[in-house]
Amino acid sequence: MSWRSLKFWGVMLVILGFIGLLAFGLTSDPKKVPSPLLGKMAPDFSVTSLDGKSSLKLSELKGIPVVLNFWGSWCPECTREAPVLEAFYQRYDKGQNKVRVLGIAFQDTPSRAKAFAKRFGKNYFLALDDDEGSIALNYGLYGAPETFFIDPKGIIRFKQVGGVTPDLLLEQLESML
């Protein structure tokens, strides 16, 4: 290969590299970078249920997979996934005790969260994050809905940004059992 064509291909390589980087930057969503919490112990928290009747400490649920869903009454996508999560709860949590489904509302008020839960017939354990958003910040949330799949050892195995689907819930449950 002559020096001239070597130079040509060198320049082409640099240009194509820059175009590739630009295309990657423009087409990838920076918010969908893998969570640094994957493979780590789920941050522990204690909450009182939205109806005030019971309380829960996450670390006490070890031994059973947990589907931890973050939601808000202000979130449009949460309305679409609410019936999916409720059906999943009815079948695998309440029905078979294979999993615990938890819903933590954040940046919300008790009255709005309760109204939302009532409207969509949510029966699984629901609670409200504190005003400082301690749980949301501890889980590195970007928005709602986001769902964490925590295995029986308390390790976060998967994080879903956006609404959950029946296929995703079943696939993740299968991988955690």
Next chain:
Amino acid sequence: MTRTVTLLAVFLLCMTSFGWANTNEEIETRLIDLFNQFRCPTCQGLSVKDSEAGFSVQIRNKIEEMLRAGASDDEIRAYFVERYGEWILRSPPKEGFNLLLWILPGIGIFAGLFVLLRISQKWVQKQRAEAREETPLSPEEAKILEADLTRFQNH
């Protein structure tokens, strides 16, 4: 004696107030600097300092809480990176693979300047060479020159 003690007490009070004001100012400066280092999770291209989104407000409150509890800037950055990843920082840390992001623009500028220098040197050399090249006179030009020189000799 009482007067000296009173003066000393006033002096100490002034110094304490001055020190307190200075500490507060230092904390404010650190807070603003830290707020500016973190990206608002729900906005595009804004720092938590410039955003009023719910997450930005909560992140600002958390930073202030940690700072007032005595956490260092590095500890505060580490807290958020541990949960959000390096994405949450507006400037990637100058270490490991990220160093490339800091070095590459500099290398690019120097490489560009070097290429420009080489091209301009080649242009100058080419023009000089062209100027040096001797083009022979055409027969007509030679005749005119000879006639002109003869006029000098005959003068």
